Amino acid sequence: MKKIVSITLVILAGLKLCAQNTYVFFGSFNHDKETEGIYVYELDTLKGKLSKITSAKGVLNPSFLTLSPDGKYVFACTESKTKNAGSVSSFEFNPEKKTLTFINSQKTGGENPVYLAAHKNGKWLINGNYTEGSTSVYPISENGLIQPRVQNFHFSEGSVNPDRQDRAHIHSTVFSPDFKYVFLPDLGADKIRTYQFDADKKEPLIEAEKPFIPTSLGSGPRHFTFHPNGKFAYCIEEMGGAVSVYQYNNGKLNPIQRINTHSDQFKDNFESSDVHISPDGRYLYASNRGNENNIAIFSISNDGTLKTVGYQSTKGHHPRTFTIDSSGKFLIVAHPVSGTAVVFRRNAETGLLKKVGREVKLNGVSTVQIRKYEPK
Incomplete structure (x- = not known):
């Protein structure tokens, strides 16, 4: 009898797993409101195939998307590069x-929004405006x-590179693991x-005791992420080609620590772009654009420091953003210049990537998010 019950539970668990749907959300530099700007695809978690649904x-x-904590709402930076x-x-x-249904828009109070983050309570949204170097907070x-x-x-001050750093350029807005910073x-x-x-509070953003930490001059800090254990943080530097x-x-x-994201064959003109950590906390991935078009893979030691594992082509041009699904099984890259989205399967043991399925053609694809939805 116990054996029958056990088998039944395994079957039910398998059916539930099959019933789960994993959706992938893409934004794009469409440059025309009459054309599609946001796409939703379903990810086949066995074959890695993407199928458009809306x-x-x-x-x-x-230019950037984020989802509400419950997955019900998609928030987008819009009128970027306008x-x-x-x-x-x-x-x-x-x-x-x-279905994906428009609700409303609000002005950002700054030009060229490039990043959005939602608070875990679902009641707040914060964005970064690149061109004018500002951040804004919205109730939801x-x-x-x-x-x-x-x-x-x-913010106004710049730094040492007059061409790229004539003024402040906020490139991401990231909550701490406890959402207090x-x-x-x-x-x-x-x-x-x-x-x-x-x-x-009605105005929740308050300057911290230590309002900033400096990075290497000319490094151009861009995106930022925390280790799943909450003890370490990692910043990819666009102009310096490094992760701090x-x-x-x-x-x-x-x-x-500060470690290069590029291999020795690339000595200058760095364009590092995005950074993410596998859900198990064992590997960090950093994307490089420009002449490289690859992802640098690092293993993460117990003390948080990184060791280079290798570099793998993203199979497209200009990997602006990428993301890893919650299971750690898939990594998906968005290439706005080649207009392609590419799915890779992760090897959880080695950290290495293998392209699966066919690349999806999406003109100007700018950003990607993945979310698994439980059946109701």
Whole structure:
């Protein structure tokens, strides 16, 4: 009898797993509201194949996407790369009906929004505006409606490279693991700015005790991520072609390592872009654009430091962003220049990548997010 029950439970677990749907969300530099700007695909988690299920028009240049904690809403940076403009937009995603429905937009208070992060309580959204070097905070209603911004901080100072760093350029807005702090890598000022975040206040962003940590001059800090254990943080530097490693504790960063993301054959003109860690915390991945078009793979030691494993082609041109699914099984890359999205299967033991399925043609694809939805 016990054996029958056990077999039944295994079968039910398998059926539930099969019933789960994994969806992939892409934004694009569409440059025309009459063309598709956001796409939703379903990922076959056995073969790695992507199948389109829906899309949305009516938005311009959605350069970055993020999802609400419950996966019900998709938030997008819109009107990016549009002179004297910038907005954030909200959409409702219904996995049962496979629909993506526009809700509303709000002005960002800064030009060229490039990054968005949602608070774990689903009530706040914070974005970074690259060109004017600013960040804005928005309340989110229960129905996914973005309310007008309640805070907008502008930064002015630049750094040593007059062509790239004439002024501040906020390139990402990342919550700490406990959501009590926000970190803002500033490519223009060579700083990682820090703010406290009090979700119970009407104006939640408060300057931290230590308002920033400097990075190497001319490094251009871009994207930022935390180790799953919450003890370490990693910043990819676009202009320096490196990842800086930090010990993290209660809003404070302590630098412990800086390691190149590029191989020895590439000596200059770095264009590092994105950084993510596998869910098991064993490997870090960093993308390189420009002449390289690859992902640098690092193993992560117990003390948080990195060791180079190798470099693998992303099979496309200009890997601007990529992401890893929650199971750690797949890594998907968005290439805006070649207009392709490529799926790789991760080897959990070695950290290496293997291309699977066919690449998907998406004109100007700018960003990618993955989310698994449980059946209702």
